Amino acid sequence: MKREPELYLISLIHILGQLKEEVQTYYPNWNFNQGARGFVTYRLDREYGLQEIYEKTITFSLVKGILIEKGEKSYIESLIPETQKKYNTHTIHRWDLVEETGEMGDRKTRGPVIDVIRIDSESYALGVRQQVRGDFAPYTGLSPIPREERAPSLAYHKIGEAFKRFRPLVGHEEVFLDIGCSPGGSAYFLLKNGFRVIGVDTEPLSEEVKEDFPEGFLFLNTNYTNLKTKHLRGLPPVNWIVFDVDTASKAALASLLKLMNKLDECVGLIMTVKLELGFNIHDIRELEEMAKDNGYSEIRKSILPSHDKEFCLFITKAD
Ligand SMILES: C[S@@+](CC[C@H](N)C(=O)[O-])C[C@H]1O[C@@H](n2cnc3c(N)ncnc32)[C@H](O)[C@@H]1O
Numbered sequence: 506m507k508r509e510p511e512l513y514l515i516s517l518i519h520i521l522g523q524l525k526e527e528v529q530t531y532y533p534n535w536n537f538n539q540g541a542r543g544f545v546t547y548r549l550d551r552e553y554g555l556q557e558i559y560e561k562t563i564t565f566s567l568v569k570g571i572l573i574e575k576g577e578k579s580y581i582e583s584l585i586p587e588t589q590k591k592y593n594t595h596t597i598h599r600w601d602l603v604e605e606t607g608e609m610g611d612r613k614t615r616g617p618v619i620d621v622i623r624i625d626s627e628s629y630a631l632g633v634r635q636q637v638r639g640d641f642a643p644y645t646g647l648s649p650i651p652r653e654e655r656a657p658s659l660a661y662h663k664i665g666e667a668f669k670r671f672r673p674l675v676g677h678e679e680v681f682l683d684i685g686c687s688p689g690g691s692a693y694f695l696l697k698n699g700f701r702v703i704g705v706d707t708e709p710l711s712e713e714v715k716e717d718f719p720e721g722f723l724f725l726n727t728n729y730t731n732l733k734t735k736h737l738r739g740l741p742p743v744n745w746i747v748f749d750v751d752t753a754s755k756a757a758l759a760s761l762l763k764l765m766n767k768l769d770e771c772v773g774l775i776m777t778v779k780l781e782l783g784f785n786i787h788d789i790r791e792l793e794e795m796a797k798d799n800g801y802s803e804i805r806k807s808i809l810p811s812h813d814k815e816f817c818l819f820i821t822k823a824d
Contacts, residue, residue: 509548510548510549510551510552510553510571511538511546511547511548511549511571511572512535512546512547512549512553512558512569512570512571512572513544513545513546513569513570513571513572513620513622513630513632514544514545514546514547514563514566514567514568514569515543515544515545515566515567515568515569515600515602515620515622516543516545516565516566516567516808517543517567517808517810517813518542518543518813519813519814520565520808520813521540521543521545523565523780523786524545524563524565524566525537525540525545526786527563527564527565527786527789528547528563530786530787531563531789531790532547532561532563534549534550535547535548535549535550536548541624541625542602542603542624542625543602544602544622544624544630545566546572546630553571555570555571555592555617555633555634555635556635558570558571558634558635559634559635559637562805562806564789564806564807564808564816565808565816566808567640567641567807567808567810568620568634568640568641568642569634570620570632570633570634570635571632571633571634572630572631572632573588573631573632573633574630574631575624575628575629575630575631576628576629577627577628577629578623578627578629581621581629581630581631582621584631585597585619585621585631588619588631588633589619592617592619592633593616593617594616594617594618594619594633595610595611595614595616595617595618595636596610596611596612596614596618596619596636597610597618597619597620597621598610598612598618598619598620598621598642598643599620599621599622599623599643600620600621600622600623600643601623601643602622602623602624603623603624603625603626604623605645606643606645607642607643607644607645608643609642609643609644610642612636612638612640612642613638614636615635615636615637615638616635616636617633617634617635617636618633618634618635618636619631619632619633620632620633620634638672639669639670639671639672640670641666641669641670641810644810647662647810647811648662648665648666648810648811649666649669649810650662650665650666650669650811653693653694653697655693655713655717656689656690656693656694656713657688657689657690657693657711657713657714658688658689658690658691658711659690659811659812660690660691660694660749661690661691661693661694662690662809662811662812663690663691663749663777663809663811663812663817664690664691664694664695664747664775665694666809666810666811666817667775667807667809667817667819668694668698670805670807670809670817670819671775671805671807671817671819673745673773673775673819673821674821675700675744675745676744677699678699678700678701678721679700679701679744679745680700680701680702680703680741680742680743680744680745681695681700681701681702681703681743681744681745681746681747682703682705682737682743682745682746682747682771683695683702683703683704683705683747683749684705684706684729684732684746684747684748684749684750684761685705685706685729685748685749685750685751686702686704686705686706686710686724686747686749687704687706687707687708687709687710687711688708688710688711688714689704689710689711689713689714691747691749692704692710692714692718692722693713693714693717693718695747696714696717696718696721696722697718700721701721701722701741702721702722702723703722703723703724703725703737703740703741703743704722704723704724704725705724705725705727705729705732706724706726707726707727707728709726710724723740729750730760732764734764734767734768737768742768742769742770742771743768743770743771744770744771744772745771745772745773745774745775746761746764746765746771746773746774746775746776747774747775747776748761748774748775748776748777749776749777751779751782752779752782753779753782753783754776754778754779754782754784754788754792754818755788755791755792755795757776758776758792758795758796758818759795761774761776762795762796762799765799766799772821772822773801773819773820773821773822774801774818774819774820774821775817775818775819776817776818776819776820777812777815777816777817777818778792778806778815778816778817778818779814779815780814780815780816781814789806792818793806796818796820800822801820801821801822802821802822803819803820803821803822804818804819804820805818805819805820806818806819807819
């Protein structure tokens with residue numbers, strides 16, 4: 506077994522640069538060891554517990570845990586029984602990063618789980634991590650959200666993955682203000698799940714959304730920077746905001762927080778932060794600080810498997 510404590514992370518291939526930058530910035534005592542195909546390891550400055558690792562927020566990783574060993578398949582398999590015993594694990598997840606497939610174990614329980622990861626044609630890794638409902642697990646294809654033929658854009662998957670990850674406490678028929686809603690993938694997801702949507706966009710909405718959901722949807726054909734509470738007067742009160750506009754994130758969050766402060770029933774925001782629009786790694790902290798300063802107690806971030814040029818920021822006032 507390994508003597509030196511080592512952390513493993515699984516991420517999206519195209520996001521490894523940002524992941525390394527984030528760890529270097531926020532965890533400077535960890536030393537990069539290996540990175541390929543979405544699998545990254547760091548030598549840690551000391552031993553960490555599974556829960557402690559889980560609580561370290563790393564935006565650009567899908568899962569993270571303690572690396573037990575690396576080696577050939579048969580060697581890794583031979584280590585599983587003692588690892589199961591030592592950590593009292595519930596299940597095994599098998600990730601094949603070469604074929605981009607996987608075999609899911611039980612994802613419903615909270616507790617320690619084993620990851621067996623194929624990182625190269627001949628090499629495998631064995632790790633243990635704390636699992637919580639909503640963690641991403643190995644999946645086949647681009648997104649763990651099943652395809653919906655009528656959904657007009659990939660944002661259907663994006664919002665579905667955000668729901669899977671953050672599990673927002675949303676009541677039946679609650680109202681989402683969907684800013685940047687065109688062509689309508691996220692609205693399609695929200696309406697299909699029984700929520701009501703007020704969409705905002707300068708571009709038109711696709712026919713599929715209008716045809717499939719003749720009720721429960723209102724469209725404001727306007728620039729969101731001009732949106733004032735008076736435009737929402739007389740409409741059902743907004744409970745959540747979804748923001749998916751290709752724009753710089755700090756200025757956008759500042760104006761969204763201003764708007765949210767005036768919407769009494771609004772408890773949270775699901776916002777995509779675009780990495781190609783002047784994003785700087787220090788923005789992560791700044792966005793968190795802005796949310797905290799405005800009274801948002803739960804602030805979470807995650808990449809979403811279907812989109813590798815952005816991450817999702819989730820803030821809410823609910824406990
Ligand atoms: C990434 S797309 C959103 C995809 C959408 N959420 C969906 O579910 O299909 C970004 C959208 O933001 C809109 N947009 C850009 N600037 C805007 C602005 N200032 N006000 C309102 N909408 C804007 C664009 O027209 C575009 O439809």
